[in-house]
Amino acid sequence: MAQLTADELTSYRNEGWVRPAYRLPHDRTTFMREALDELIRRNPGVRPEKLVSAHIEGDNGEGVHGSAAFLELARDPALVELVSGVLGDDVILWGCHVFCKPAGDGYETPWHQDGHYWPIRPLATCTVWVALEDSDAGNGCLRVIPGSHKERRLHDHLHEDRTDLTLAQRLAPGTFDEDTAADVELAAGQMSLHDVYMIHGARANTSNRRRTGVALRYMPSTSVFDRSLRPVDGKSGVPVDFARRPLWLVRGVDRSGCNDFSAGHRR
Numbered sequence: 001m002a003q004l005t006a007d008e009l010t011s012y013r014n015e016g017w018v019r020p021a022y023r024l025p026h027d028r029t030t031f032m033r034e035a036l037d038e039l040i041r042r043n044p045g046v047r048p049e050k051l052v053s054a055h056i057e058g059d060n061g062e063g064v065h066g067s068a069a070f071l072e073l074a075r076d077p078a079l080v081e082l083v084s085g086v087l088g089d090d091v092i093l094w095g096c097h098v099f100c101k102p103a104g105d106g107y108e109t110p111w112h113q114d115g116h117y118w119p120i121r122p123l124a125t126c127t128v129w130v131a132l133e134d135s136d137a138g139n140g141c142l143r144v145i146p147g148s149h150k151e152r153r154l155h156d157h158l159h160e161d162r163t164d165l166t167l168a169q170r171l172a173p174g175t176f177d178e179d180t181a182a183d184v185e186l187a188a189g190q191m192s193l194h195d196v197y198m199i200h201g202a203r204a205n206t207s208n209r210r211r212t213g214v215a216l217r218y219m220p221s222t223s224v225f226d227r228s229l230r231p232v233d234g235k236s237g238v239p240v241d242f243a244r245r246p247l248w249l250v251r252g253v254d255r256s257g258c259n260d261f262s263a264g265h266r267r
C-alpha cells in the first residue's frame with residue numbers, strides 16, 4: 001500500500017518534506033524513462049530542465065509537446081493516495097514539471113520556495129518529486145532546508161537573468177543557513193514529497209549520469225486556482241499560461257466550489 005505511515009506524515013509536518021517507503025514498481029520506472037526519452041525527442045528546442053506541463057498531451061500552449069504518460073503517472077491511484085495523506089481527501093492536480101538534468105551540463109536549481117509565482121489562494125501545494133534515475137549528491141539531487149516551511153512565509157527572491165539555471169529566482173542571501181541543508185538522495189523509482197513553503201534547490205549536474213525528477217503538483221480543493229491572478233510576468237524563467245492550465249480533480253470533491261475544471265481541456 002502506498003499510504004503514508006504516521007511517522008512519515010509526522011516527518012512531513014515537522015521537516016516540510018518526506019521520502020516515503022513507497023516506490024514505483026521497476027517496470028513502471030523503466031516505462032517512464034522511455035516516456036521521458038520520447039518527450040525529449042519531441043521537444044528538441046526545449047532545455048530538458050524546463051519541460052513544464054509535460055502531462056498535457058500534444059502542444060500544451062506553454063512551449064512544450066507533452067505526453068499522456070505523465071498525466072497517467074500523476075493520476076496513479078498510489079500517488080494520489082500518498083499525497084492525500086498530506087492534503088486530505090479532496091485533491092486537485094494542477095501541474096507537472098519534468099526537471100531533467102543531462103549529464104555534464106545539467107543546470108543548477110537556485111535555492112527557492114515554490115509558492116512565489118503560483119496563483120493559488122490560500123497558497124497550498126504538495127509536490128511529489130518522482131526520481132526516474134538515481135538522484136544523489138554526485139549528480140545534483142534535490143537539497144532541502146528541513147523545517148524552513150514552518151513559518152509559512154515567503155521570503156524575498158531575487159531575479160537572475162542567467163540562462164544556465166532551471167528557474168530565474170533565487171532566495172535573497174541571509175534568509176537561511178545553507179549549512180543545514182539535507183541531500184534528498186533517491187534511487188530510481190523512489191520519490192519525495194515537499195511543502196510549498198519549504199526552501200530547496202539543487203546543484204548543477206556535472207557528473208556523467210543524467211538526473212531526472214518529475215515534479216507533480218497537487219493542491220487541496222479548499223484552495224482556489226485563481227486564474228485572474230497574474231503573478232508570473234515572465235519572471236520565473238519558465239513560460240507558463242495559468243489562465244489555460246487544466247485542472248484535474250483526482251480525489252473527492254471541489255470543496256471551495258470555485259475551481260474551474262473546464263479551462264484548458266480539449267473538447
Ligand SMILES: O=C(O)CCC(=O)C(=O)O
Pocket residue numbers: 099109114127129142166200201202213215
Ligand atoms: O529538480 C530540481 O532541480 C528542482 C525541483 C523543484 O524545484 C521542485 O520540484 O519544486
Ligand SMILES: [Fe+2]
Pocket residue numbers: 112113114200
Ligand atoms: Fe521547487
